[in-house]
Amino acid sequence: MSINYQGPHPVDVPITDLDDAEDDIIYRENLGNNSGYQDNSQNFLNSMDYEHQDSQQGFMGKIRNYFNNPRLSGGRYTSVASTDSFEIDDDDDDDEVANRFAFDIRDYKIKRLNDKLNKTIAILVFGLLLVIVIIFFNKSWFTSSSVEEDKEYASMASQHKKVKQVLSNTTHDFYPTTIIVSLDGFHPHYINPYLTPSLHNMMINDYGAPYMIPSFPSSTFPNHWTLITGLHPSEHGIVGNTFFDPVLKKQFVNTDPKVGGIDPDFWQGGEPIWQTAFKQGVNSAVHMWPGSEVPGIGIANGPMEVDRYNGSELLSSKVARVMGWLDRDDINKRPELILTYVPTIDQFGHKFGISGKNLTDALKYVDDFVDLMQMELKNRNLRDVVNLVIVSDHGMAPTSNDRLLFLDDVIDLQKIEHIDGWPLFGLRPYKKHSLDDIYKELKEKFATLSQDLQKHYHIYKLEDFPKQYNFGGSKNEHKFNYRLAPIWIVPDVGYSITTHKQHEENNFDYTPKGVHGYNNTEVLMRALFLGSGPYFDKKLGSTTNTKIKPFQNIEVYNLLCDSLNIAPAPNNGSGSPQTSISNLVSTKNLLPEDWSDSLGYPNVPFEIDHIVKDATYDLLWKKPADRAQPTTISVSTNEKPMESLASQESSLSNIATEKLPKPSDFTTTSHDEKPEPTSNPLNNLIGEIEDAIDDVGDALNDVFEDAGDGLNDAVDGLNDAAGTTSEKVHNWMGKLFGDASDDEKS
Numbered sequence: 001m002s003i004n005y006q007g008p009h010p011v012d013v014p015i016t017d018l019d020d021a022e023d024d025i026i027y028r029e030n031l032g033n034n035s036g037y038q039d040n041s042q043n044f045l046n047s048m049d050y051e052h053q054d055s056q057q058g059f060m061g062k063i064r065n066y067f068n069n070p071r072l073s074g075g076r077y078t079s080v081a082s083t084d085s086f087e088i089d090d091d092d093d094d095d096e097v098a099n100r101f102a103f104d105i106r107d108y109k110i111k112r113l114n115d116k117l118n119k120t121i122a123i124l125v126f127g128l129l130l131v132i133v134i135i136f137f138n139k140s141w142f143t144s145s146s147v148e149e150d151k152e153y154a155s156m157a158s159q160h161k162k163v164k165q166v167l168s169n170t171t172h173d174f175y176p177t178t179i180i181v182s183l184d185g186f187h188p189h190y191i192n193p194y195l196t197p198s199l200h201n202m203m204i205n206d207y208g209a210p211y212m213i214p215s216f217p218s219s220t221f222p223n224h225w226t227l228i229t230g231l232h233p234s235e236h237g238i239v240g241n242t243f244f245d246p247v248l249k250k251q252f253v254n255t256d257p258k259v260g261g262i263d264p265d266f267w268q269g270g271e272p273i274w275q276t277a278f279k280q281g282v283n284s285a286v287h288m289w290p291g292s293e294v295p296g297i298g299i300a301n302g303p304m305e306v307d308r309y310n311g312s313e314l315l316s317s318k319v320a321r322v323m324g325w326l327d328r329d330d331i332n333k334r335p336e337l338i339l340t341y342v343p344t345i346d347q348f349g350h351k352f353g354i355s356g357k358n359l360t361d362a363l364k365y366v367d368d369f370v371d372l373m374q375m376e377l378k379n380r381n382l383r384d385v386v387n388l389v390i391v392s393d394h395g396m397a398p399t400s401n402d403r404l405l406f407l408d409d410v411i412d413l414q415k416i417e418h419i420d421g422w423p424l425f426g427l428r429p430y431k432k433h434s435l436d437d438i439y440k441e442l443k444e445k446f447a448t449l450s451q452d453l454q455k456h457y458h459i460y461k462l463e464d465f466p467k468q469y470n471f472g473g474s475k476n477e478h479k480f481n482y483r484l485a486p487i488w489i490v491p492d493v494g495y496s497i498t499t500h501k502q503h504e505e506n507n508f509d510y511t512p513k514g515v516h517g518y519n520n521t522e523v524l525m526r527a528l529f530l531g532s533g534p535y536f537d538k539k540l541g542s543t544t545n546t547k548i549k550p551f552q553n554i555e556v557y558n559l560l561c562d563s564l565n566i567a568p569a570p571n572n573g574s575g576s577p578q579t580s581i582s583n584l585v586s587t588k589n590l591l592p593e594d595w596s597d598s599l600g601y602p603n604v605p606f607e608i609d610h611i612v613k614d615a616t617y618d619l620l621w622k623k624p625a626d627r628a629q630p631t632t633i634s635v636s637t638n639e640k641p642m643e644s645l646a647s648q649e650s651s652l653s654n655i656a657t658e659k660l661p662k663p664s665d666f667t668t669t670s671h672d673e674k675p676e677p678t679s680n681p682l683n684n685l686i687g688e689i690e691d692a693i694d695d696v697g698d699a700l701n702d703v704f705e706d707a708g709d710g711l712n713d714a715v716d717g718l719n720d721a722a723g724t725t726s727e728k729v730h731n732w733m734g735k736l737f738g739d740a741s742d743d744e745k746s
């Protein structure tokens with residue numbers, strides 16, 4: 001299969017084709033009998049704009065308020081007319097009133113446009129002066145940190161940047177390179193000698209741990225961001241696949257780029273590995289890692305290249321993409337850190353659960369992908385150059401119609417404004433309802449359910465969450481606790497929450513069939529960790545034991561930094577900031593030779609079908625009385641994985657993915673839908689001019705907020721926007737006055 005990677009990476013949906021943020025707001029204009037138009041929405045809009053809050057305003061907010069920029073302050077939505085500018089006499093006929101009214105609106109909007117242009121010019125002058133001051137005083141003033149730990153990190157980063165080891169595969173020179181592959185939803189128990197021989201051999205012969213513990217909640221986006229920042233979700237801010245931020249006044253839905261998925265405001269917590277690498281002179285490339293598409297976070301801030309998410313991309317194409325990066329001739333244009341993401345097992349797990357032919361076919365497919373990746377590295381003689389780290393973000397649990405709680409049985413949904421999370425549910429009541437009353441109602445109705453149902457669901461106030469979750473607690477216990485709903489319903493693993501309406505719409509059959517997001521310490525939620533390459537050889541090469549103890553996934557970020565000899569940013573892992581060395585892969589952390597798992601898979605109180613007969617995990621670490629020796633099974637990997645991938649791709653790629661629940665499925669009012677604006681040629685024309693002027697404002701805002709790191713880029717953007725705006729304004733103003741009569745007729 002021929003693949004062109006010179007252009008943008010192929011996608012199912014062009015997810016950066018976003019609506020303007022202001023499309024979400026439609027202001028009302030009400031005509032009184034003799035009072036003209038009055039805008040009643042100003043106070044409401046101010047309350048929705050978090051920059052109006054004193055605690056959030058800061059230096060930039062003061063600048064914006066000083067210039068009274070309508071776009072930044074919410075003042076764009078002003079009164080259309082007043083009694084002074086539009087009066088109706090009793091003698092006026094209807095046509096005269098209509099004409100007067102139309103021209104009054106036009107004159108008002110032209111005046112508003114002129115005011116906006118004048119203010120923009122004032123801001124431009126101020127901005128240019130500010131740029132001169134910034135250049136004069138050195139941009140490093142803006143990036144200084146008052147936190148001592150950050151100063152140590154900056155010093156360490158500077159030292160590491162000077163040291164780069166050069167390795168050879170006998171034909172080319174390479175810098176030490178690490179590839180991390182995420183197999184979304186892949187449980188360690190899925191590996192066995194027959195379905196997944198490549199992963200079986202890695203688990204037997206290479207490095208790794210019996211399992212890795214995901215962070216709470218055990219969901220995709222929180223854990224992928226933890227893997228590359230070393231922070232708990234409550235510390236990096238991506239606290240769930242879906243959540244509402246009461247400060248931003250915005251909803252985050254990971255699957256919807258238009259509802260927060262790639263909104264930079266949500267992604268400011270923690271430093272992703274590609275930024276850490278970039279600061280220390282290490283090149284990286286990212287293939288579909290969650291968060292990498294966010295402007296200013298992944299795109300244009302660290303990685304050499306970022307491939308956008310494409311859930312249906314063939315796995316053979318992923319291998320070709322990674323190898324294409326490694327095959328570049330110029331060592332300085334070759335990424336030393338590569339991240340790639342494989343959604344296959346998660347997709348099939350959601351649709352089919354944790355058993356059945358569909359899932360076993362998907363496991364074979366993914367194993368051939370791993371086999372091909374290893375084979376291509378071997379063909380390039382990169383075994384002693386490239387570290388291959390294979391992880392997953394979480395496991396998977398089966399669902400059932402027999403394990404359901406109906407949310408509308410225990411709470412009046414009319415009182416709930418936002419629902420966070422899934423399968424655990426965070427409840428944000430409307431402000432007119434007290435939290436204590438909602439909590440009391442929930443507890444009282446919950447007490448009327450059957451005892452069997454009650455014992456599998458747990459109700460918490462945010463401050464009452466168990467400490468081991470690193471989620472919730474006191475208000476300031478975690479940086480992003482404010483993003484967590486005040487009341488939660490947390491089901492046991494395998495149990496689900498829905499509503500009667502949702503269940504009926506699904507023909508009384510609960511879907512998806514596989515779910516994650518539960519207690520992160522449950523057996524079914526365990527994640528995968530395997531590794532090979534020179535980093536692991538160096539760390540553990542003096543021993544015959546290649547396994548380390550189970551660990552939390554907050555440690556992976558430090559390990560990746562250590563493998564590339566770069567200093568990690570401050571994080572929750574156990575690596576030493578003073579030495580920047582990860583303690584994870586260490587002879588002090590070896591798994592005891594006689595270690596066995598005290599918990600059996602799946603460790604749930606209900607019967608389920610699963611696919612773990614002869615699981616490699618059990619061969620290695622089941623209780624001694626029941627354990628077979630792994631050497632009793634000899635397995636050869638596929639000699640022609642590319643051919644297998646091609647045959648599997650033709651059938652597996654035709655299976656549609658499972659639709660997952662989102663917050664608006666459960667609340668009585670959707671917060672995701674945008675109203676359709678009314679169409680008017682005059683309004684549209686002026687709106688286009690305003691948008692062009694806003695481009696200048698956006699570029700200037702970049703100068704202010706990114707002065708420390710991206711000053712030159714922001715100034716270039718300002719020049720580009722200003723250069724094109726002048727021409728657009730002249731053209732559009734001519735059209736405005738030339739076509740005014742036509743617009744009025746419309």
